[in-house]
Amino acid sequence: MAGLRHSLAARVTALFMLIVALAAAGLGTYLYVSFVAEIERRDDVALLGKLRQIQLLLGRPGAAGLLDTQPGLFRDTMSGQENSLVRFLAPDGTVLADINAGSERYPVPAAAGTSPDRAAIADWTGSRGDPGRVVAGTARVGDRTVTVVVARLYAERSAMFARYRGRIAGAAALSALAVALCAALILRRGLRPLRVVAAHAALVRPGTLARRLDAAGAPSELLPLVDALNAMLARLQEGYARLSGFSTDLAHEFRTPIANLLGQSQVMLAQPRTVAEYENLVASNIEELERLARMIESMLFLARAQQDEVLPERRPLQAADELAKVAGFFEGMAEERGLRLACTGAGVVHADPALLRRALANLVSNAVRHADEGSTIVLSAHAADDAVELGVENTGAPIAPEYLPHLFERFYRADSARGDAGGSAGLGLSITGAIMALHGGSAGVVAEGTKVRFTLSFPAASHPAHP
Incomplete structure (x- = not known):
């Protein structure tokens, strides 16, 4: 049961079944109410027609004698209306004739004149609980006015309505079941691409990562x-x-x-x-x-x-001061190889001081190892609207273009022409790239002939980065 409760197909099928059942029930209710209203209207019209027929009969010559001597004649006018009841009342309320074989007791509404309408018809209930309708009107019989009361029980109509309700309920249930079956079949076929995806995912192994899902036949x-x-x-x-x-x-x-x-x-x-x-x-x-x-x-x-365990503490730092500090640290190492360190530019960098110096130190250390003897390493800063860029440029052995995209990867070293890498573990530039990622910036490299320039781009204060 838990599997069905968590099944998408089962839930969608149940939802479809509920929607169709409600729609069928709503439609059936509408048709039933319309049908009942029409049948009741037709019965009321028939009841008023019967009253009119009796009124016309009482208006004929000799009707007064018939009313006194042959009241059963009026029963004959009710042919096919065995459940109809007729009562004639004198102006003083005396019952002149009462056609009521079942001895039903029904109310006598106020007479509505010679031409009553449906509003004059009243409801009543028979001795067996069957619904009934009654209407009263007046008629001239000779020189006097009598009240004619016509009533009728609708036992067969109630049974017909009950059967109709049962058929509507059965039709709604069958429709819901049929839709549920169709929905289950459609969903099973429609969810086949998902099963294919699940089967493919189950086969994913380190050796099968090159396989891809075929999107050609997918919806x-x-x-x-x-x-x-x-x-x-x-x-x-x-x-x-x-x-x-x-x-x-x-x-x-x-x-x-x-x-x-x-x-x-x-x-x-x-x-x-x-x-x-x-x-x-x-x-x-x-x-x-x-x-x-x-x-x-x-x-x-x-x-x-x-893993975002290193959280930089950003502070506004003067780029020129930071470049000078790093240049001063490497000044002795540079002099050993006959190199000069020059700092230029200005700007404010929002960065963690320790991490910024470590990133710059990695770039300067790399430049000192690979720069040509007697050359100058330039440390620069340039401020723009949306970023502050720090750069370290040196002149040395050229780097082939195919090596440039990989310089910030772990343990990666370019060709041997870049000098002896024995003192390097190949992690300095990758650490620099990680530091820039923590600051929401980027590290890059541009090589033009023998000139190589590494850059650190920090977001400006108006574009803060979130690690």
């Missing part, structure tokens, strides 16, 4: 769902591929320092060494361990950033 109402599922599968495929690549890259990045640690330690322990050699080994191992620690810290930051 137009399901096309948005099919398109959304195909887009979801595409994102899953892309995410799974990136996860697989990330796992491979991670294993490769961890394997190198671990292999160095094991190899150096095994060689050192192969034979007795001096204290200085052991100290050199420990120092080398510390360097590798520090590299691993930095890599793990960077990966944890990226994981937290993707």
